Amino acid sequence: MFKTMKKTTIALITAALIGTIPVVATASIKGMKHSGKQIPGNPLGHIKYNPYKNTPLTAVITLGPKSVQGQVVSATVSIKAKEGGVPLSYDVSEATLQNHGGIPVFGLYPNYMNTVEVEWSDKNGNKGNFDYKLMTPAMDMGFGQNMWASHPQMTVEKVDDDFKDRLYFVSWSGPTTGNEALMNHNTPDGHGSFSWDATPGYFIIDTAGDIRWYLNPYTTHDSKQYDKAGNAMGMNVTTDGNMIWVQGQGWKHMNIMGQMIGEHNLPGDFIDASHEGLQGKNGNVFIRAARKNYPLADGTLVNTVRDHLLEVDMNGQLVDFWDLNEILDPMRDAALLSLDSGAVCLNIDIDKAGVQHDAEYLAKQQRGDVHGVETGRNWAHVNSVDYDPVDDSIIVSSRHQSAAIKIGRDKEVKWIISPRAGWKGELADKVLTPVDAKGKPLKCTDNGKCENTDFDFVYTPHTAYKVHEKNTYTVFDNGDGRFLEQPAFPTDKYSRSVEYKVDEKKMTVQQVWEYGKELGYEYYSPVTSITKYQPDRDSMLSYFASANLFGMGGGYGNVKFDETTGKVKSLLTEHRYGEQEPAVKIQIDGHRLFASGYRAQTIDINQMIR
Template sequence: MHKRVWLPLLAALAMPVSAGSLEGLKPIAVGPLGMVEMNPFGLAPLTAVIKDAGHSLSQVKVTVEGKGEHGVDISYPVEERTLANYGGVPVFGLYPNYNNRVKVEYLLGGKAQTHTYEIWANQVDFGSAGASQWAAQPEIKVNQRAPEMADRLYLVNFTGPTGGDAQLAHNNPTGPGAFAWDGTPQIFVTDTQGEIRWYLDPSIHDAKQYDMAGYLMGLHQVDGGKLIFGQGQSYYKMDLLGRLSFKRPLPGNFIDFSHEIQQMPNGHQLMRVAKKDYLTPEGKLVNTIRDHIIEVDADGSLVHVWDLNTILDPYRDVTLSALDMGAVCLNVNLKDAGKQMTKAELASAPYGDIPGVGPGRNWAHVNSIDYDASDDSIIISSRHQSAVIKIGRDNQVKWILSDPRGWSEDYQDKLLTPIGADGQPLSCFKGKCQGEFDWSWTQHTAYLTPKGTLSVFDNGDGRHNRQPMFAKDKYSRAVEYRIDEQKMTVEQVWDYGKERGWEWYSPVTSIVEYQEDHDSMMVYSASAMLFGVGGGLGNFKHSEGAGIVKSNLVELKYGTDEVLVDMDINSNRLGATGYRAVVIKPEF
């Protein structure tokens, strides 16, 4: 019976097919060009390529039309070499769960052509975190937007812990390193209407694979639109359509990338990493924690190493003993909120990713790097020293922006002297200085600006190297300093955030970065109301009533407190914390 049914069918399938009948096997184009290929590289679901189907196009411009009356258009030109690389027209900025209108303008055979495609994109899918999750995606609320900022796009970096994270560890029981700290990435782009227009598929992370676990961090846009970032034991370069230029392992015995990767003018990358199998002065073999900077060339080969254990003083404990142990950046432990470690506890702490002094403990916690091409130096932010430090290629300290207390005699001539607007030195007592000047405390992101100044996000935990009597006296701020390297002085020229008080206080993470196109400062207070750590109310509620982290992004006219953009970006998972935000431009 089965033979009588299937053998004739198989014979029919084996018959020659005429050329005309092959037409039905071709993809169906929905416009004058070729097929629309969604998510062409598997990592950027809100993107597409409209295949060129053999047409030679030039002067291409793409516009993804805004949704509704107040929607934001995303428009960009496309270079001819980019068309060749994709085999068609790249589409970036589709709305999820929506039938998008995408206008493509181009020259074909010397004649101007325009066609508007309708392209459906599916809902955002970051995966499920089970009981800790209350929505499919983070909640974005736009409070204010100046007309000139309408087309602004911000890439936001969240992490959302799930039950499958932190499954791997280094095989070094004496000093396990920071690898167990892991999280599923939530990386997305929002427009100034609070609509998600791009996101990174979380499949780029896998807690069960050594080279794909870790926290995806350090995103920056380089090379005409590409993104660089790192994740645990690997670092990446990827374009906005999700095509990887490379995914590389860290070189040698370097491990545990997190926080920062920067591309230098020569195409090399600077990364904050740690060292595996590091021999301490006492002869113990440990994995270090967030205390090495490496430079790799365009091929991934190691060029230079800055070992902060030998450059700085890993036993300086003034800041460490003032930290709130409830929120030590990557480790959030509510039961320790408001507690501090003693000097004895810091000195005898187990090796691993916990506060403590000496190699193999989290004594430095470097969370940003910048490169100064004027003298081939790096500028680092060390959270657990409440210090911003400039270091040359000769591994020698050039200057230290920090409360001078606790620095040994070896560093006294490197400490910057605070001055007022009149150029006169300011006196300081127990970390507090005259006038409006203040140091930065447990800060994040120390970046140079084209103005010749330094922007820093001053988180403010351990301010003045102590805890305040009342936790709600804590505050964070963005601050800008002017440093005179010849006179070894520092002047505070601008700050913002103190007036917003406790509810804007971010104990960890965050960023401030100058934006040249609008002569503005973009500031992201990424972990405000972090579970009420330090005595907070934790009272920001989503529509269903569960407490969540409330982060806030503002962009301000340079040198003022005039707000151009203000938006709240609130996590969709308990335990999900904002890390940074970056202005993104659709460049192809």
């Protein structure tokens, strides 16, 4: 094997004008010795750009030549930073080298001559150290109408030194067309995840605001194919360091290099997966979906809307499911009556901004993806699900019930965080009582107004997750219909991240932390968003994902829409646990009319390079 190696720069040709075309390039290397002889060519083989066609800012340096084939056992890859940028570095194991047939390269800058340094070791302890130059094409995250940029635009406002190495996975959503031929697979009225289609907008940014990875929308989504249409949502990292996400009528499992590990259809009786696909601590995947051909009491068959939770194994086989039509009350309208009809999740209708509907209207709505009471309408709108292995239960956030709810394997409700209005019978007994830090009950109205306290319930929430390390729960409180009403002035609205402590024996809930109220209407996010604890830094991640959806004037009442209406911005923050001042603050501005941020999470590249 190689006894000595000189660090040598290999000049590579431009990757390609089209991001999905692999590049093969080698150059002669001088000065390398093997048994006292010079070896021509690149001992590490050639470079495959975007090797799996799904992630344009990746590459693989192959281990093709006999001189190193099967001999390299480890590597370290470093991507040199732009001026003012963030360098990336990660280690590669022998198993990963053999999985990709070479050294995986992650984190290339788009439209840039990247410098990639590779250090590797062989079985005999010899080492190699080489620099590569690789030009990448410009980003193409999917083009459509009403765009003013090719991708969301980042403005970094603050990053503390101990967070500068952070990578954030961000999802954005934008409308698309072309799925009309598939509508007959859903409800007769044309609702469901096909009409709610979108171009995938997954990307990873560093703390300088540069995009270092994105998903190819052309290979992972197709509005004209049943198995590839739908809104790609809820991407989460699995225990094996890979990714899963839900999309239309199925879910996908992929590693960060773009290698598709599995693509699964939903189990046969279920449809319309969106919002959440998350691997629980028991190894199974929990998916928010709906049920087809669901019988009502009068014998009518309907397709339900966002009211079923599925548990499947990693092969896609159904393990269990939760039917919220039987577990909760599809006729509860306390929160539905208070909604701003202009933004019901990603169903954006400017003409209905600020409009509220009465009970008669909700009961007479056509079946489908419309907010209204009774099975077959969007009465629950569950948008997140989490699994608690301590008691084998799930935690869900229900936008249209303005509630975070814990439900056991026995399909019995354990507790509900929500104003008391509208909850009846046994469900009313499950509503938690708010208390202060000393456990003293707070005085609150049925609509949720509490006296002399910072405690607040959640309204149209978007996520609810257990913090296993703290035995608490985080919720993103979007804040529409706060106190089960619309405010006198729309600019009085705000969203917030909130953490609660639940005592299941005493059936009480205490608020222990919040952030966002002080941001006011500027970052009020009527839809989407996330709050989630990050155990690796003992920190809290928040993503206010849909601010400015209706413009800074509020967008209704006596205020006219201004020129910024529909130009959505979002705010990503990360706080050290318990602190109020964020350690990281990055604003992300939309690039397309009414395209909204969805969620964000942190990424540990050393965990995910596999």
